[in-house]
Amino acid sequence: MDGDLLLPRPEGLYCPAGDFFIDPMQPVARAVVTHAHGDHARAGSALYHVAAAGGLLMRERLGADAVIHEHDWSERFTLGDTLLSFHPSGHILGAAHVRIEGRGKVAVVSGDYKRDPDPTCVPFEPVPCDVFVTESTFGLPIYRWPPMRKVVEDILAWVEECRERDVPAVLFCYALGKAQRLLAELATRTDRTVHLHGAMLRLVEIYRGVGVRMLPTAAVSDSARGKDFAGELIMAPPSAAGSPWMRRFGKASTGFASGWMQVRGARRRRGYDRGFVVSDHADWPGLLRTVDDCGAKRVYVTHGDGEALIRHLRETGHDAFSLRSLGGVMPESRSSEEGD
Amino acid sequence: MRRFAALFEALDRTSSTSAKRDAMAVYFAEAPAADAAWAVYVLGGGKLKRTATSTELRLALAAGTGYADWLIDDSYQHVGDLAETIALMLPGVEDGGEDVPLHVWMEARLPSLGCLEPAERIELLREWWRPLPREQVFLVNKLLTGSLRVGVSHRLVVQALAQWSNLPTDLIAHRLSGTWKPAADAFAALAGPERGDEHAGERPYPFFLASPLEQDVASLGSVGDWLVEWKWDGIRAQLMRRAGGVLLWSRGEERLDGRFPEIELAAQELPDGCVLDGEILAWTLDEDHPLPFAALQKRIGKLKPGPKLLTDTPVRLMTYDLLEMAGQDLRERPLAERRATLAALVEGRGPTLMVSPAVDAPGWHALATIRGQSRERRTEGLMLKRLDSPYRVGRKRGDWWKWKVDPYTIDAVLLYAQPGHGRRSGLFTDYTFGVWEGDALVPVAKAYSGLDDSEIGQLDRWIRAHTIERFGPVRSVEPTHVFELAFEAIQASGRHKAGVAVRFPRILRWRTDLAIRDADKLDDLRRLASG
Numbered sequence: 001m002d003g004d005l006l007l008p009r010p011e012g013l014y015c016p017a018g019d020f021f022i023d024p025m026q027p028v029a030r031a032v033v034t035h036a037h038g039d040h041a042r043a044g045s046a047l048y049h050v051a052a053a054g055g056l057l058m059r060e061r062l063g064a065d066a067v068i069h070e071h072d073w074s075e076r077f078t079l080g081d082t083l084l085s086f087h088p089s090g091h092i093l094g095a096a097h098v099r100i101e102g103r104g105k106v107a108v109v110s111g112d113y114k115r116d117p118d119p120t121c122v123p124f125e126p127v128p129c130d131v132f133v134t135e136s137t138f139g140l141p142i143y144r145w146p147p148m149r150k151v152v153e154d155i156l157a158w159v160e161e162c163r164e165r166d167v168p169a170v171l172f173c174y175a176l177g178k179a180q181r182l183l184a185e186l187a188t189r190t191d192r193t194v195h196l197h198g199a200m201l202r203l204v205e206i207y208r209g210v211g212v213r214m215l216p217t218a219a220v221s222d223s224a225r226g227k228d229f230a231g232e233l234i235m236a237p238p239s240a241a242g243s244p245w246m247r248r249f250g251k252a253s254t255g256f257a258s259g260w261m262q263v264r265g266a267r268r269r270r271g272y273d274r275g276f277v278v279s280d281h282a283d284w285p286g287l288l289r290t291v292d293d294c295g296a297k298r299v300y301v302t303h304g305d306g307e308a309l310i311r312h313l314r315e316t317g318h319d320a321f322s323l324r325s326l327g328g329v330m331p332e333s334r335s336s337e338e339g340d
Numbered sequence: 341m342r343r344f345a346a347l348f349e350a351l352d353r354t355s356s357t358s359a360k361r362d363a364m365a366v367y368f369a370e371a372p373a374a375d376a377a378w379a380v381y382v383l384g385g386g387k388l389k390r391t392a393t394s395t396e397l398r399l400a401l402a403a404g405t406g407y408a409d410w411l412i413d414d415s416y417q418h419v420g421d422l423a424e425t426i427a428l429m430l431p432g433v434e435d436g437g438e439d440v441p442l443h444v445w446m447e448a449r450l451p452s453l454g455c456l457e458p459a460e461r462i463e464l465l466r467e468w469w470r471p472l473p474r475e476q477v478f479l480v481n482k483l484l485t486g487s488l489r490v491g492v493s494h495r496l497v498v499q500a501l502a503q504w505s506n507l508p509t510d511l512i513a514h515r516l517s518g519t520w521k522p523a524a525d526a527f528a529a530l531a532g533p534e535r536g537d538e539h540a541g542e543r544p545y546p547f548f549l550a551s552p553l554e555q556d557v558a559s560l561g562s563v564g565d566w567l568v569e570w571k572w573d574g575i576r577a578q579l580m581r582r583a584g585g586v587l588l589w590s591r592g593e594e595r596l597d598g599r600f601p602e603i604e605l606a607a608q609e610l611p612d613g614c615v616l617d618g619e620i621l622a623w624t625l626d627e628d629h630p631l632p633f634a635a636l637q638k639r640i641g642k643l644k645p646g647p648k649l650l651t652d653t654p655v656r657l658m659t660y661d662l663l664e665m666a667g668q669d670l671r672e673r674p675l676a677e678r679r680a681t682l683a684a685l686v687e688g689r690g691p692t693l694m695v696s697p698a699v700d701a702p703g704w705h706a707l708a709t710i711r712g713q714s715r716e717r718r719t720e721g722l723m724l725k726r727l728d729s730p731y732r733v734g735r736k737r738g739d740w741w742k743w744k745v746d747p748y749t750i751d752a753v754l755l756y757a758q759p760g761h762g763r764r765s766g767l768f769t770d771y772t773f774g775v776w777e778g779d780a781l782v783p784v785a786k787a788y789s790g791l792d793d794s795e796i797g798q799l800d801r802w803i804r805a806h807t808i809e810r811f812g813p814v815r816s817v818e819p820t821h822v823f824e825l826a827f828e829a830i831q832a833s834g835r836h837k838a839g840v841a842v843r844f845p846r847i848l849r850w851r852t853d854l855a856i857r858d859a860d861k862l863d864d865l866r867r868l869a870s871g
Contacts, residue, residue: 008403032631094640132352140411140414140415141405141407141411141415141428141429142418142419142425142429143428144428147434150434150770155474262428263418263419263428263765263766264352264421264424264765265419265420265421265761265762265763265766266765266766268352268762268763269763269764269767269793271355273353273354273355294650307414308411308414308415311410311411312411315408340677
């Protein structure tokens, strides 16, 4: 039905009318990339179209030699028989959803998005369309995000508790997006320096460079040998958990900031001392609200186990399908963990 | 309830036992005694009589949210816990909310549901949930369904009470044993000064529990320092002959009165003021070994066994320790002395009360050979007890060891999977395995444990990608993977499709080196069951 605009292919989601791929997982001739997370932005394609607001991050991910065309928000440009534009999706700095006009209709591919406020990026902008492709990372009604104010209070109370117990507080979170959002949110309540894992340093500097106000930071690697981190807040990517890098913090208390921390079983399974519910994806009310806001006739669901969302949308009067129903084959193995 | 919710969160958050103990001790010191009493009860694993069904909880949730039943089910499958699913799906209140004391929930509110019609019950549940913050919705549901797991052992609760009251842990353990009734004065009495008559009344002594022998048996020193007995496969029980009556307590400290009338009758012959520790076994007169555990199971469920059951499946108490004699607490006396007194007391009183015979062997090597006969004797292996040891409280390593016989093992094929609960919710961790009967694979065992986290993750992804069919939460998968399973016993069973039932099955290894045609045959299992 909509296969002339969107067709799943092994390389990624393909647009036959415009002859380009959206967020391809393998090298292609023309790639349109929604945002800079590793499960969307892959190096190796001949040409990239991206939103200018995320240009620096894309350069970081795609390499110095990549040919990247940057576009302002809402700027129209032509690829094949289609007219394209990028619109903010509120996921991370520069994250976009893509509007594709062609074959007499308008499709919007959302990439990843959220509706909650985030001081590090432009808020989500609903784009009216006929066909809407939505993610569904957190596609069940048990996922409703708590207000950020409360999460910030919880994190600060935890750091305070660690200070009293004289142990470091190591907060694991994704290096791109989540770390900067937390540093910006914490800056409204405190001005204490946060110590960063090496994987976060350049990304934090890029955010700072475009004017995002965050807490002062210091590189863990720059600190003196044998420095005592007791009572300090340290941020690191989840991959650092259990690595030799952690040894310098001794008996640290560990926390993880992620939407998955909503469920007690997931919290306990990961073995972190504390779970903080913070996500850069839409929660269930956010997903439903967005489908309504864009007024699409047909909704295609991708990411995760979208069955519940599809069925619920159908029962509430929407034409909803799995993206797979368009035919073709899509790589299944997208990590739904990245940037959650 | 807010204070208890905070305690629960503190306990749930940490894996450090000392932090847990401190948190409980602080709570006991600060909470009103009426609430603290219920906290002791709940933390120790106590439950209320259930007054609402899961279906009623789901109906109340559906009414409270307007969500379709299937969406509630999908969410439940994902979360793996109904109480939590409800807490996550209801709107909930942001800050503050209502704060009804724990003892009011436990004594008045939750029990009151039992007298209502289902429709009223659902209405009342919704009314209760409405003003509560999320964590209290969760706890109320958990208390209501009796499924609260706090991750503290009974022993740790005892230690926290000892820390709060500044009394020895063994005394606290004894004061809590039996049917401890949670109430403000009972809580205060836990901390009262030690009296001379602590052991009087209906309270059982805390059981001494053996630890599994993991080291080389020869490292235990001379075999002559040890009493060796068979490890009986029955129900651990404490028989109390006091104040003219007979009381029988299970190891879970539940009264077994009336279930085993032949034991109570035989115990009437014992002198007043004695307490015996032993094992209830199903055992017919003309046999020289007990009936399988499955026979005993028929008796466990029966509050008042009928004449036919009493004739077909009579029981005995195999005693092995004497904790009290003539009203005197003997637990500090050496085992050798307690056993000698026990033998003098019990032997010759007829078959219903027996003394567990000592297994004699000149050395550990000979003993290992004897242990090889455990199955023929319908026992689980051997018990090793240090002859000069006192009767201790709880599981203390060093004086009592269980030296179990090696389990049976089979190679079986993964056929079905369903999501687990708690820490494993949302992951496929409950597996059903089958073996060959002709060209078909027949399910023979369910197992939940034995794989490490990375294997669980790997298998979970594989199951999602290779599902053939779904039956509610259960998925059938392409027969591909072979696992080595261990189990303790196997019996013929009319209730199981395969005709055999295995006891305590668990996964030993993922046999990636085997193909499905290498799995075992049902005939081999049947032979084991009949042997």
